[in-house]
Amino acid sequence: MACGIAALSNMRVSVAIFAVFLGCQLVSGQNHNNPMYNSCYDGSGNAQRCAPSFVNAAFGVTVEASNTCGERYGPERFCMQTGVTGVTASCDTCDGNNPQKSHPARYLTDFNDDARTWWQSETMWTGIQYPNEVNLTLGLGKTFDITYIRLRFHSSRPESFSIYKKSTPDSPWIPFQYYSASCVQTYAVPLNDIIYASD
Numbered sequence: 001m002a003c004g005i006a007a008l009s010n011m012r013v014s015v016a017i018f019a020v021f022l023g024c025q026l027v028s029g030q031n032h033n034n035p036m037y038n039s040c041y042d043g044s045g046n047a048q049r050c051a052p053s054f055v056n057a058a059f060g061v062t063v064e065a066s067n068t069c070g071e072r073y074g075p076e077r078f079c080m081q082t083g084v085t086g087v088t089a090s091c092d093t094c095d096g097n098n099p100q101k102s103h104p105a106r107y108l109t110d111f112n113d114d115a116r117t118w119w120q121s122e123t124m125w126t127g128i129q130y131p132n133e134v135n136l137t138l139g140l141g142k143t144f145d146i147t148y149i150r151l152r153f154h155s156s157r158p159e160s161f162s163i164y165k166k167s168t169p170d171s172p173w174i175p176f177q178y179y180s181a182s183c184v185q186t187y188a189v190p191l192n193d194i195i196y197a198s199d
Helices: 183-187
Strands: 002-009 016-026 054-056 063-065 076-081 089-094 136-153 160-166 174-180
Antiparallel strands (some): 002 136, 002 160, 160 174
16 A cells, blocks of 8 residues: 555544654655656666665654644643553643653654653543544655554553545545554444455
């Protein structure tokens, strides 16, 4: 499958993600009809054997986030579920104006293999359904064959999230993958069902 833009949406509760990795192979350069930009054609425009290089297509790409902790209203408290018996949440403060306390979307595609940087959404408090959806959008700028998508969460995974793709800025978003504890209720998709291009 080819992707030009990838989006993650419908993330529930407070979400913190270390990094997004898109393992891809470049399908074409800036203009697939122009041999100057496509290694699958020689200088005369004749097709030649090519094996596009494998890259992390998300590295350093700008990410648009519809919700980021501490960016709209200044400093605010966020809590992450710990998964530790007897401890339900670990809380801290995020502040978009303080580099030591900010967790912007650009941290999704930086290259830190440790816990120093991560993106953080606002916390959906008990009984308050906001934010009930967070969208993260990566514009890759080229067409790629997706080999794998790897998300490293800093917190527990959200109850549900989905990955959509589109090949051009004008094309519609197409479901690529759904992840949910409630696929039938959330996405109207049967458990372990396969998403086909025609869906």
